[in-house]
Amino acid sequence: RQTGTVETDAEKHDVEYLTPISIGTPPQDLIVDFDTGSSDLWVFSTEMAAKDIKGQAVYDPNNSSTSEKLQGSTWQITYGDGSSSSGDVYLDTVTIGNLTVPNQAVEAAKKVSDEFTDDPNNDGLLGLGFSSINTVQPTPQNTFFDNVKKNLDTPLFTTDLKHGAPGSYNFGYIDPAAYIGNISWTPVDNSQGFWGFTSPGYAVGTETLRNHSISGIADTGTTLLLLPKSIVKAYYSEVQGAQYDSSQGGYVFPCSPTPPDFVFGVNNGIVTVPGDMVLYAPIDSANQNCFGGIQSDTGIGFSIFGDVALKTSFVVFDAGGLQLGWAAK
Numbered sequence: 001r002q003t004g005t006v007e008t009d010a011e012k013h014d015v016e017y018l019t020p021i022s023i024g025t026p027p028q029d030l031i032v033d034f035d036t037g038s039s040d041l042w043v044f045s046t047e048m049a050a051k052d053i054k055g056q057a058v059y060d061p062n063n064s065s066t067s068e069k070l071q072g073s074t075w076q077i078t079y080g081d082g083s084s085s086s087g088d089v090y091l092d093t094v095t096i097g098n099l100t101v102p103n104q105a106v107e108a109a110k111k112v113s114d115e116f117t118d119d120p121n122n123d124g125l126l127g128l129g130f131s132s133i134n135t136v137q138p139t140p141q142n143t144f145f146d147n148v149k150k151n152l153d154t155p156l157f158t159t160d161l162k163h164g165a166p167g168s169y170n171f172g173y174i175d176p177a178a179y180i181g182n183i184s185w186t187p188v189d190n191s192q193g194f195w196g197f198t199s200p201g202y203a204v205g206t207e208t209l210r211n212h213s214i215s216g217i218a219d220t221g222t223t224l225l226l227l228p229k230s231i232v233k234a235y236y237s238e239v240q241g242a243q244y245d246s247s248q249g250g251y252v253f254p255c256s257p258t259p260p261d262f263v264f265g266v267n268n269g270i271v272t273v274p275g276d277m278v279l280y281a282p283i284d285s286a287n288q289n290c291f292g293g294i295q296s297d298t299g300i301g302f303s304i305f306g307d308v309a310l311k312t313s314f315v316v317f318d319a320g321g322l323q324l325g326w327a328a329k
């Protein structure tokens with residue numbers, strides 16, 4: 001039985017968290033975005049047009065003695081922000097920290113959209129959602145976690161994302177030194193392939209929790225905390241000078257004073273998003289106005305507890321008990 005840990009680095013404004021992996025023999029090192037909101041391990045590759053590669057590391061299956069083409073298999077993924085990528089599939093050895101999966105499906109990109117081409121630090125995505133939403137056709141493939149979990153002490157992984165500092169992903173164990181107080185557990189609904197859960201309510205600042213069911217997903221691949229419009233309006237009604245700015249595509253407000261905390265319930269516990277984390281990023285060079293880290297989930301069909309929510313906590317993604325655990329740290 002094994003366990004593993006790997007450090008993840010926050011990019012500017014914590015827009016994404018990038019983690020090193022190795023693929024193939026000899027090992028090819030790439031840095032990818034671990035994404036609990038999707039289930040494809042796809043990487044920039046030598047099969048792409050040179051114009052679509054701008055600084056990223058690429059996977060070269062022809063340079064790996066252990067790569068094996070999954071004949072006839074292809075993949076194509078489009079994310080809600082309109083970004084997309086597609087390509088073909090190889091089985092190869094993938095190592096994360098001290099954990100190795102010998103025949104992991106590695107989805108080699110042939111095409112990626114500009115959002116990915118223009119992101120030089122990100123060499124691909126490693127899906128940590130449920131394998132039911134893997135996009136490989138004709139036969140969907142397993143995620144790294146699904147393949148490695150039989151070798152783990154216990155079938156879970158934990159996230160400890162931080163604000164502007166390296167965090168970590170652990171596999172197969174809960175590090176008691178990584179959190180304080182108790183872990184609040186809540187059941188996971190994986191019927192849509194996500195780490196879905198329902199929060200019982202929320203509060204703005206120091207008010208008492210309002211009963212309001214919020215169904216959403218724990219999603220390390222989405223930067224912001226996307227909530228129902230009514231809750232977002234209630235929150236920004238308490239932020240001086242906040243307004244919806246259609247040119248920015250969301251609520252903006254003066255970068256000071258610090259806005260109120262946002263609190264959401266997890267079972268009988270609470271998670272506090274400090275006001276300074278809601279200050280997502282300045283929208284002007286004079287740093288006068290800031291784009292909010294809390295925005296509306298309109299059109300998605302569920303809320304997304306992205307990095308703005310996750311980086312406040314130590315979160316346990318437990319596939320054995322099909323539950324999510326949230327703890328302060």
Ligand SMILES: O=C(CNCCc1c[nH]c2ccccc12)Nc1scc(-c2ccccc2)c1C(=O)NCc1ccccc1
Nearest residue numbers: 016033035037038079080081083115119219221222299300
């Ligand atoms: O896809 C993921 C997780 N992987 C993201 C990988 C990724 C997508 N661009 C990236 C760019 C860099 C690194 C990783 C990614 N989560 C989910 S579940 C439902 C939606 C959704 C559906 C409909 C409408 C909106 C969202 C999304 C979504 O599109 N989030 C990204 C986003 C959400 C809002 C705004 C922007 C992006």
